[in-house]
Amino acid sequence: MSYNLAIVGSTGIVGKELINLLEDSNIKIKNLTLFASEKSVGKKIIFRKKSHLIQSLNLQAFKDVDFVFFAANSEISKKYIPKLKNSKMYIIDLSSAFRENKDIPLIIPEINSQVLNTNKSNIIASPNCTTTIMLMAIHNLHKTFKIKRIVAATYQAASGGGKKLMDKLLFDTKNQLRNPKSQDNLYGFNLFLHESKLNELKYSEEEMKMLLEAQKILDDRNIKITTTCVRVPVLRAHSIALNVEFEKTFSIELIYKILKKSKNVKILEDFKNNKFITPQIASFQKDVFVSRIRQDISNPKAIDMWVCADQVLKGASLNAFQIFETIIKEHLI
Amino acid sequence: MSYNLAIVGSTGIVGKELINLLEDSNIKIKNLTLFASEKSVGKKIIFRKKSHLIQSLNLQAFKDVDFVFFAANSEISKKYIPKLKNSKMYIIDLSSAFRENKDIPLIIPEINSQVLNTNKSNIIASPNCTTTIMLMAIHNLHKTFKIKRIVAATYQAASGGGKKLMDKLLFDTKNQLRNPKSQDNLYGFNLFLHESKLNELKYSEEEMKMLLEAQKILDDRNIKITTTCVRVPVLRAHSIALNVEFEKTFSIELIYKILKKSKNVKILEDFKNNKFITPQIASFQKDVFVSRIRQDISNPKAIDMWVCADQVLKGASLNAFQIFETIIKEHLI
Numbered sequence: 140m141s142y143n144l145a146i147v148g149s150t151g152i153v154g155k156e157l158i159n160l161l162e163d164s165n166i167k168i169k170n171l172t173l174f175a176s177e178k179s180v181g182k183k184i185i186f187r188k189k190s191h192l193i194q195s196l197n198l199q200a201f202k203d204v205d206f207v208f209f210a211a212n213s214e215i216s217k218k219y220i221p222k223l224k225n226s227k228m229y230i231i232d233l234s235s236a237f238r239e240n241k242d243i244p245l246i247i248p249e250i251n252s253q254v255l256n257t258n259k260s261n262i263i264a265s266p267n268c269t270t271t272i273m274l275m276a277i278h279n280l281h282k283t284f285k286i287k288r289i290v291a292a293t294y295q296a297a298s299g300g301g302k303k304l305m306d307k308l309l310f311d312t313k314n315q316l317r318n319p320k321s322q323d324n325l326y327g328f329n330l331f332l333h334e335s336k337l338n339e340l341k342y343s344e345e346e347m348k349m350l351l352e353a354q355k356i357l358d359d360r361n362i363k364i365t366t367t368c369v370r371v372p373v374l375r376a377h378s379i380a381l382n383v384e385f386e387k388t389f390s391i392e393l394i395y396k397i398l399k400k401s402k403n404v405k406i407l408e409d410f411k412n413n414k415f416i417t418p419q420i421a422s423f424q425k426d427v428f429v430s431r432i433r434q435d436i437s438n439p440k441a442i443d444m445w446v447c448a449d450q451v452l453k454g455a456s457l458n459a460f461q462i463f464e465t466i467i468k469e470h471l472i
Numbered sequence: 473m474s475y476n477l478a479i480v481g482s483t484g485i486v487g488k489e490l491i492n493l494l495e496d497s498n499i500k501i502k503n504l505t506l507f508a509s510e511k512s513v514g515k516k517i518i519f520r521k522k523s524h525l526i527q528s529l530n531l532q533a534f535k536d537v538d539f540v541f542f543a544a545n546s547e548i549s550k551k552y553i554p555k556l557k558n559s560k561m562y563i564i565d566l567s568s569a570f571r572e573n574k575d576i577p578l579i580i581p582e583i584n585s586q587v588l589n590t591n592k593s594n595i596i597a598s599p600n601c602t603t604t605i606m607l608m609a610i611h612n613l614h615k616t617f618k619i620k621r622i623v624a625a626t627y628q629a630a631s632g633g634g635k636k637l638m639d640k641l642l643f644d645t646k647n648q649l650r651n652p653k654s655q656d657n658l659y660g661f662n663l664f665l666h667e668s669k670l671n672e673l674k675y676s677e678e679e680m681k682m683l684l685e686a687q688k689i690l691d692d693r694n695i696k697i698t699t700t701c702v703r704v705p706v707l708r709a710h711s712i713a714l715n716v717e718f719e720k721t722f723s724i725e726l727i728y729k730i731l732k733k734s735k736n737v738k739i740l741e742d743f744k745n746n747k748f749i750t751p752q753i754a755s756f757q758k759d760v761f762v763s764r765i766r767q768d769i770s771n772p773k774a775i776d777m778w779v780c781a782d783q784v785l786k787g788a789s790l791n792a793f794q795i796f797e798t799i800i801k802e803h804l805i
C-alpha cells in the first residue's frame with residue numbers, strides 16, 4: 140500500500156520533525172502535500188529526494204489525501220477540521236482543539252491504541268506534550284496499582300511554545316549575558332509559570348490538560364492530579380517531578396520491573412555517580428526516560444520519580460507519527 | 473554599643489553580601505576581621521570607608537571578636553567552630569555542619585527567634601537556603617492550620633553552589649550557544665537533580681535538609697515532607713512549587729490574610745495579566761515572594777503555591793545578618 144499524506148504546519152518545529160520521521164520510515168508515500176502559513180508559501184522542502192512546494196492551506200488540495208496531520212495551532216484545527224470531517228481521510232490533530240471532545244479518540248499508541256478499534260472516528264487527537272510524557276511513565280503502574288492522586292511540577296522547554304519561544308530564549312539569554320542585572324529579559328536565566336490562560340480555579344490551561352487528558356487516556360475519571368506547570372530555560376525536552384500515590388500495595392522492586400517492561404520507556408540512573416536523566420540527554424531521543432524512583436518518605440502509599448523526554452518527538456511529532464503507523468498496521472485503512 | 477566582628481569566607485558570594493548588609497546597617501562595628509582561603513589572602517576590601525586586609529583563618533585573630541559569621545563550607549565549620557566553642561563570642565554558622573545538632577539553635581528570626589531566649593548556646597546555625605525560603609512562606613499557615621504533609625519540587629539557582637557553579641552556568645551557556653547540539657555542557661540550557669550526596673533512601677542531602685531542618689525550626693517532628701530538588705539554569709533566586717496539606721479546615725481567603733500579615737513575605741501576582749513572581753524579579757530582593765495560591769483540585773485539604781526568593785540574601789546572608797541583629801536587639805549580648 141502507498142498513501143497520500145498532507146501536513147498542515149509543515150515548517151514549524153513539530154512539522155519539520157514529522158517530515159523527518161516520515162522520511163526515515165519504510166511506509167510508502169505517494170504524495171506529500173505540505174501546507175504552511177503565508178511567509179513560507181512558495182518555499183520548497185526536499186522529501187525523499189524530491190522537491191515539495193509549500194502551499195497555503197486550501198480545501199481543494201485535500202482531494203485524494205488519505206492522512207492529514209494538523210501540526211499548526213488549535214485555531215487552524217478548529218477552523219479547518221470540521222470542514223474535512225465528512226471525507227474519508229484520517230485527520231491526526233496535534234492541537235488541543237478536539238482532545239476533550241468525547242467522540243474523538245485521544246491516543247498514545249503505547250497506552251490506548253485499542254480505542255481505535257471501537258471508535259471509528261476519522262479525527263484522532265494526539266495529546267498535550269507534558270501529559271504524554273507523564274502518562275508514558277505511569278500508565279503501566281496505574282494498571283497494576285491504580286493511581287489515586289498525582290502531584291506534579293513541570294520543567295517545560297521552550298519548544299512547547301514553538302520556534303518563537305525558542306528564539307526568545309536564545310535572544311533573552313544573549314541579552315542577559317550582556318547585561319546581567321537587567322530585569323527585562325523574561326526568559327534569560329529565568330523561569331516563569333506556564334503562560335497559558337488561567338481558569339476560575341487559578342489553574343492554567345496546561346495544568347488542566349494534564350488532568351483532563353490523563354483521565355480520558357487512562358479511561359478513569361477518578362484519578363486526581365494537581366500540577367504546577369513552569370517554563371524553564373531549556374530548549375526542547377520537558378522534565379517532570381512526579382509524586383504518585385497508589386490505591387494498592389506496591390513495592391519499589393515491582394515498580395522497576397514494570398517500568399523496565401514498559402515500551403519506549405527507559406530507566407536511566409546511576410546512583411553511584413549521582414547521575415540521572417537531564418533534558419539535554421533526553422533531547423533528540425525517542426524514549427521517555429525515568430529516573431530516581433523512590434519510596435516517598437512522607438507517604439507509604441506514594442513514590443517520587445523524575446521523568447524527562449523530548450517535547451518535539453514523543454511530546455508531539457513522534458506520537459502523531461505512531462498514531463499514523465498504528466492505523467496502517469492495524470489495517471484500519 | 474560597638475562590636476568586633478569576623479567573617480570566615482568573606483570573599484564568597486554570601487560573604488560579600490554579608491559585608492554589604494553590615495555596611496548598610498546602623499550597627500556600630502569596631503573591628504571587622506575578614507578571613508578567606510589562600511587565593512584571597514592579602515587582598516583588601518573597603519568597608520565603611522576603611523581598607524580591610526584579608527587574612528587566612530587563624531585562631532589567634534579571634535581574640536576580641538564578639539561575633540563571627542562562618543560563611544565558608546561545612547568542612548571549615550566542623551574544623552574550627554569546636555575550637556572556638558568555649559569562648560564568649562557568638563558564632564553564627566551558615567553551613568550545614570551543626571544544623572541538626574539538638575543543642576544548637578537553628579534560627580529563622582521571623583519564625584523561632586524565641587529559641588534564643590531559652591537556649592544559651594553561643595553557636596547558632598542559619599538554615600539551608602531552600603528550607604528557609606519554604607518556611608518563610610508557610611510557617612504562619614502551619615501555626616493556624618497545622619501542616620500535615622508537603623510535596624515540594626524546587627527550581628534552585630546556581631548561587632547555591634557558590635561562585636564556581638554560577639561561573640559554570642555562564643561558561644556552559646556560552647558554549648551551548650556556540651555549539652547547540654553539544655551534550656557536554658551540563659549546565660547550558662539544561663537542568664539536573666541536585667548534586668548533593670544521596671542517602672540509602674535515594675534522597676539527596678538537600679532533600680533531607682528540607683525535611684529535618686523544617687521539623688526542627690517548626691518544632692514539630694510530625695510534619696511530613698517529600699521533595700525533589702533540582703538545579704535550574706538561573707543565577708541567584710530559588711523557586712519552589714509547594715503542595716501543602718493541612719490538618720485543619722482552611723479557606724483561601726484566610727490563607728491570603730495570614731500571608732499578607734507575614735513579616736518579610738510579599739504576595740506578588742497579577743491574575744488578569746497572567747504575571748507572577750519569577751526568580752529574576754526576586755533576585756536582589758530581601759522579601760520572600762508567594763504567588764498563585766490555589767485550592768488544590770486533587771485534595772480539598774491542600775493548596776498549591778509558588779514561592780521565589782533570593783538565595784544569597786534571605787536564603788543565606790540576610791538570615792544570618794538577622795540572627796546577629798536579633799541577638800543585639802534582644803540584649804542577649
